[in-house]
Amino acid sequence: MDHSRYPDSYIHNILLRTKTIAMVGASANRVRPSYFVLKYMLAKGFNVIPVNPGLAGQHLLGQLVIGSLTDITEPVDMVDIFRNSEAADGITDQAIELKAATVWMQLGISNTDAAVRAETAGLDVVMNRCPKIEYARLSGEIAWAGVNSGKLSSQKPKLAGKGFQHLTLRPQRNRKNQG
Amino acid sequence: MSEDRIPGFDTLAVHAGAQPDPTTGARATPIYQTSSFVFDDADHAASLFGLEAFGNIYTRIGNPTCAVLEERVAALEGGTAALAVASGHAAQHLVFYTIMDPGDEFIAARQLYGGSINQFGQSFKKSDWNVVWADADNIESFEKAVTPRTKAIFVESIANPGGRVTDIAAISQVARRAGVPLIVDNTLASPYLCNPFEHGADIIVHSATKFLGGHGNSIGGVIVDGGTFNWSREGRYPMLSKPNESYGGLIFHETFGNFAFAIACRMVGLRDYGPALSPFNAFLILTGIETLPLRMQKHCENALAISEFLDAHDKVAWVNYAGLPGDRHHNLAEKYCPRGAGAVLTFGLKGGYEAGLQLVSNVYLFSLLANIGDTRSLILHPASTTHRQLTEQQRSAAGAGSDVVRLSVGIEDKEDLIADLEAALESLP
Ligand SMILES: Cc1ncc(COP(=O)(O)O)c(C=O)c1O
Numbered sequence: 001m002d003h004s005r006y007p008d009s010y011i012h013n014i015l016l017r018t019k020t021i022a023m024v025g026a027s028a029n030r031v032r033p034s035y036f037v038l039k040y041m042l043a044k045g046f047n048v049i050p051v052n053p054g055l056a057g058q059h060l061l062g063q064l065v066i067g068s069l070t071d072i073t074e075p076v077d078m079v080d081i082f083r084n085s086e087a088a089d090g091i092t093d094q095a096i097e098l099k100a101a102t103v104w105m106q107l108g109i110s111n112t113d114a115a116v117r118a119e120t121a122g123l124d125v126v127m128n129r130c131p132k133i134e135y136a137r138l139s140g141e142i143a144w145a146g147v148n149s150g151k152l153s154s155q156k157p158k159l160a161g162k163g164f165q166h167l168t169l170r171p172q173r174n175r176k177n178q179g
Numbered sequence: 180m181s182e183d184r185i186p187g188f189d190t191l192a193v194h195a196g197a198q199p200d201p202t203t204g205a206r207a208t209p210i211y212q213t214s215s216f217v218f219d220d221a222d223h224a225a226s227l228f229g230l231e232a233f234g235n236i237y238t239r240i241g242n243p244t245c246a247v248l249e250e251r252v253a254a255l256e257g258g259t260a261a262l263a264v265a266s267g268h269a270a271q272h273l274v275f276y277t278i279m280d281p282g283d284e285f286i287a288a289r290q291l292y293g294g295s296i297n298q299f300g301q302s303f304k305k306s307d308w309n310v311v312w313a314d315a316d317n318i319e320s321f322e323k324a325v326t327p328r329t330k331a332i333f334v335e336s337i338a339n340p341g342g343r344v345t346d347i348a349a350i351s352q353v354a355r356r357a358g359v360p361l362i363v364d365n366t367l368a369s370p371y372l373c374n375p376f377e378h379g380a381d382i383i384v385h386s387a388t389k390f391l392g393g394h395g396n397s398i399g400g401v402i403v404d405g406g407t408f409n410w411s412r413e414g415r416y417p418m419l420s421k422p423n424e425s426y427g428g429l430i431f432h433e434t435f436g437n438f439a440f441a442i443a444c445r446m447v448g449l450r451d452y453g454p455a456l457s458p459f460n461a462f463l464i465l466t467g468i469e470t471l472p473l474r475m476q477k478h479c480e481n482a483l484a485i486s487e488f489l490d491a492h493d494k495v496a497w498v499n500y501a502g503l504p505g506d507r508h509h510n511l512a513e514k515y516c517p518r519g520a521g522a523v524l525t526f527g528l529k530g531g532y533e534a535g536l537q538l539v540s541n542v543y544l545f546s547l548l549a550n551i552g553d554t555r556s557l558i559l560h561p562a563s564t565t566h567r568q569l570t571e572q573q574r575s576a577a578g579a580g581s582d583v584v585r586l587s588v589g590i591e592d593k594e595d596l597i598a599d600l601e602a603a604l605e606s607l608p
Pocket of ligand 1: 266267268269292294295335339364366367385386387388398399400550551
């Protein structure tokens with residue numbers, strides 16, 4: 001994978017197939033990017049498990065915080081890393097062990113060695129990106145903030161069905177009834 | 180569109196940012212003429228105010244019609260994001276508000292639109308934002324103007340009214356070495372003729388009033404974030420790199436990455452100073468942009484024909500149009516504006532100030548008014564109008580000396596435009 005430029009379909013597929021995200025480095029501080037992403041991904045219907053040894057046992061936005069990736073018992077589809085690039089090494093190895101399908105490193109974080117190990121083990125890797133920004137970009141929500149989505153389409157964006165201010169990536173169910 | 184095709188400029192001009200309306204299917208971008216937007220519930224409202232989610236709150240801060248314009252211009256310039264505001268001057272104000280603190284300096288080329296010279300030299304002083312002037316034709320003068328308080332460099336890609344082309348790449352090198360962003364006003368070139376980000380600009384501003392809208396019917400401005408500048412490296416741009424109290428300590432650069440500048444301009448500058456663009460104007464400007472490539476081709480073709488005509492006329496002392504092969508900015512025009520040197524040109528009359536005043540009163544297709552970038556051809560005597568408030572010295576430095584006449588050549592038949600000028604020139608003593 002060329003990690004300098006991901007095809008939209010690559011990111012789109014990852015976000016569509018992912019159900020459970022383990023977020024390593026989740027913060028309880030309401031203005032930290034990890035808190036924003038936790039809240040946003042929960043609102044988009046993902047099951048997000050916050051991971052932070054300092055907050056283990058507490059709840060963030062109703063989600064029980066787990067102390068370490070290795071303590072998680074349910075299947076994890078994606079590990080989202082909100083730690084620095086060095087820490088991404090060990091976390092990636094744990095993600096491989098957990099049999100997660102995707103390792104995602106946040107904006108500003110990349111670790112090429114870890115990426116190679118994960119890809120060799122069959123995982124998909126995304127580095128230096130934010131899943132909230134990517135979800136909002138691909139669904140069209142981010143255009144409300146004047147951001148260049150890099151997408152052109154003559155098809156209608158998909159309403160998420162929670163009022164007009166939420167768009168989704170999920171295929172629409174009642175297409176027939178929508179005329 | 181298939182993702183391995185990179186869309187061309189003309190396709191972007193028609194499509195970027197504009198999907199069909201998700202509720203009605205309207206294909207043209209609807210004019211969302213509303214002050215405010217209903218929240219789904221109290222938590223959704225709180226998320227939007229806290230910048231946790233993307234969405235619409237209140238048209239002073241954002242509006243879906245304006246957002247299509249923003250994405251369209253960001254795509255045409257190759258930027259990460261944009262912000263549309265009430266005027267070109269408002270765009271400049273918000274850019275500097277986001278960058279500057281009291282006591283800071285920025286370097287600007289002397290060759291600027293007269294209104295920008297006033298804004299920088301007079302009004303910005305009240306906030307203790309201090310402009311240091313440099314000469315766009317002398318790169319060293321920028322280098323010499325750099326001090327520890329320099330926060331930015333500002334130039335116009337094609338300067339108004341002189342029709343000079345700026346060596347953006349050379350000036351961007353000065354900005355790199357100084358560790359400051361290069362801001363380029365790309366109004367006269369439009370993204371069709373010049374792409375400042377490719378040459379090292381970090382931020383682009385537009386008076387969308389001009390070629391983007393293109394029909395002389397709406398005032399508007401746009402800020403485009405190139406996503407290239409590292410706002411956090413030295414902590415010299417606290418609005419981007421330090422916790423913002425009004426958002427509970429959120430840090431814009433850390434949260435929004437390579438489009439943080441555009442978001443900060445919106446969520447702080449636009450929120451607090453308020454120069455919002457009307458959705459109706461956004462609609463008109465968007466409609467104008469759809470034909471930007473076609474119009475710019477015709478503008479350039481006509482401007483070249485008229486400058487050749489004037490160059491050969493015996494009552495004309497000189498012509499400044501970088502599209503003319505003999506012009507001193509011709510090489511720069513070939514590098515930065517290979518598709519044409521734009522629609523704005525100046526010329527001097529042998530009869531001086533009086534002849535200038537007389538000429539602008541004796542035309543019948545060219546309109547005597549203070550604008551550029553209209554489908555109609557426009558004429559102006561800057562020394563008695565746009566550049567009147569400047570000193571004689573500032574006027575000639577800006578390319579607006581007393582004998583100068585400025586044209587913004589429209590998209591009419593060039594033969595008719597030449598006949599109009601020819602008759603007016605004949606009437607001069
Ligand atoms: C190059 C340039 N920049 C900025 C402006 C200011 O734009 P506005 O009139 O939209 O405020 C103008 C207007 O003439 C201009 O020509």
